[in-house]
Amino acid sequence: MSEIHYREWGIASPRYWGLLAVLSAFVVAGGCAALYMERQGHWVTGMNNQIVWGIPHVFAIFLIVAASGALNVASVSSVFRQGLYQPLARLSGLMAITLLVGGLVILVLDLGRPDRLTVALTTFNFKSVFAWNLFLYIGFIAIVAVYMFTLMERKAMAYAQGVGILAFVWRLALTTATGSIFGFLVARQAYAAALMAPLFIVMSFAYGLALYLLIMLFTFAADARPLGDAVLRRLKNLLGVFVAVLFYFTLVYQLTYLYSAEHLAFAAFVLRDGGLYTWLFWAGWLLLGMLVPMGILFHPARGMQRGAVILAAGLVLLGGLCALYVIVVGGQAFPLEMFPDHTIIASGYHDGVDGAARAYTPTLPEWLLGMGGFALALLCTLVGVRVLRFLPVALPDEDTRS
Numbered sequence: 001m002s003e004i005h006y007r008e009w010g011i012a013s014p015r016y017w018g019l020l021a022v023l024s025a026f027v028v029a030g031g032c033a034a035l036y037m038e039r040q041g042h043w044v045t046g047m048n049n050q051i052v053w054g055i056p057h058v059f060a061i062f063l064i065v066a067a068s069g070a071l072n073v074a075s076v077s078s079v080f081r082q083g084l085y086q087p088l089a090r091l092s093g094l095m096a097i098t099l100l101v102g103g104l105v106i107l108v109l110d111l112g113r114p115d116r117l118t119v120a121l122t123t124f125n126f127k128s129v130f131a132w133n134l135f136l137y138i139g140f141i142a143i144v145a146v147y148m149f150t151l152m153e154r155k156a157m158a159y160a161q162g163v164g165i166l167a168f169v170w171r172l173a174l175t176t177a178t179g180s181i182f183g184f185l186v187a188r189q190a191y192a193a194a195l196m197a198p199l200f201i202v203m204s205f206a207y208g209l210a211l212y213l214l215i216m217l218f219t220f221a222a223d224a225r226p227l228g229d230a231v232l233r234r235l236k237n238l239l240g241v242f243v244a245v246l247f248y249f250t251l252v253y254q255l256t257y258l259y260s261a262e263h264l265a266f267a268a269f270v271l272r273d274g275g276l277y278t279w280l281f282w283a284g285w286l287l288l289g290m291l292v293p294m295g296i297l298f299h300p301a302r303g304m305q306r307g308a309v310i311l312a313a314g315l316v317l318l319g320g321l322c323a324l325y326v327i328v329v330g331g332q333a334f335p336l337e338m339f340p341d342h343t344i345i346a347s348g349y350h351d352g353v354d355g356a357a358r359a360y361t362p363t364l365p366e367w368l369l370g371m372g373g374f375a376l377a378l379l380c381t382l383v384g385v386r387v388l389r390f391l392p393v394a395l396p397d398e399d400t401r402s
Helices: 014-040 055-070 072-078 083-109 114-122 129-152 154-183 196-222 229-259 264-273 276-297 306-333 364-387
Strands: none
Touching: 014 083, 014 364, 055 072, 055 083, 055 129, 055 154, 055 196, 055 306, 055 364, 072 083, 072 129, 072 154, 072 196, 072 229, 083 114, 083 129, 083 196, 083 229, 083 364, 129 154, 154 196, 196 229, 196 306, 196 364, 229 264, 229 276, 229 306, 264 276, 264 306, 276 306
């Protein structure tokens, strides 16, 4: 590979400042929405004592999962010694940190009492996966920051592979713990499955790489930096493979629930009787989120058209939000079976109530909080590439032969 030179994102036009202004407006709106919900109470949201994780949690978990997957390029570069990806490893690490920060900000502001965060940081119940995640999140940010230092400081490059391996293992642990939140949650029939952990790992690979592709293509195009087809071909093929593996795990996930008597009712709820959740599964998660992108990415002609790759990556992200909505919100909407084989005459816990009938409608403050966290992650990324040398000056095909 030819010598690669790095430079700050050179764009400083009114278009750039306008983009920052739009993202900042979303961030401010998200902060105001969080303050409004904190002052008024969560009764102003669509959440209730059955659905306590709403659309903000969908955005937060999506960003946390994508943060792990955004490190794909850096991991392939350092851990698996693929030189083609090395010039793009810096942007990969930056996005891993900014996406995780955006997701955590949403979680903190959706707690209801964010001022009591110090309690969560000083009091630990190690029987809870949430306590593990505190250390995994903070550790991930610290390790990736050190990893970026080894990639950007010439004297520290000798340690890049070792730190990269540690970051790779840590990100797998982080995503495993995130999936285990649902896998260990035995109180709800929709969860309590060991398959949740590997499913979330594969989700992170697909969603993180899709978001990385969009940011990479945007930054190179906006700054008129040459980007050859060799890099794009590798990344879009890798995304296609990850989406195909996710499709396989989704099938196994649903077949497992259909086979298990404990989860059979929830499988029927998602696949047939869930109303909005059924539509989101078939049209969003399955069709638009996996089948259509695979058709585009693996097509011999359209798969190399940059507009088609952007469309495929965008659909993967849309499918990811649908998937997490079905898992997070649909899993709570499914009625609890607190007393099997007994008929409940009256209960305040919604057991035996039609889950599709108990509609959850996110309110505007919830949407603003979720989108505000997403905007914060993008804002930090664009500022990062503007002030530090995360992007190569050019990646034409002749400079990426390895």
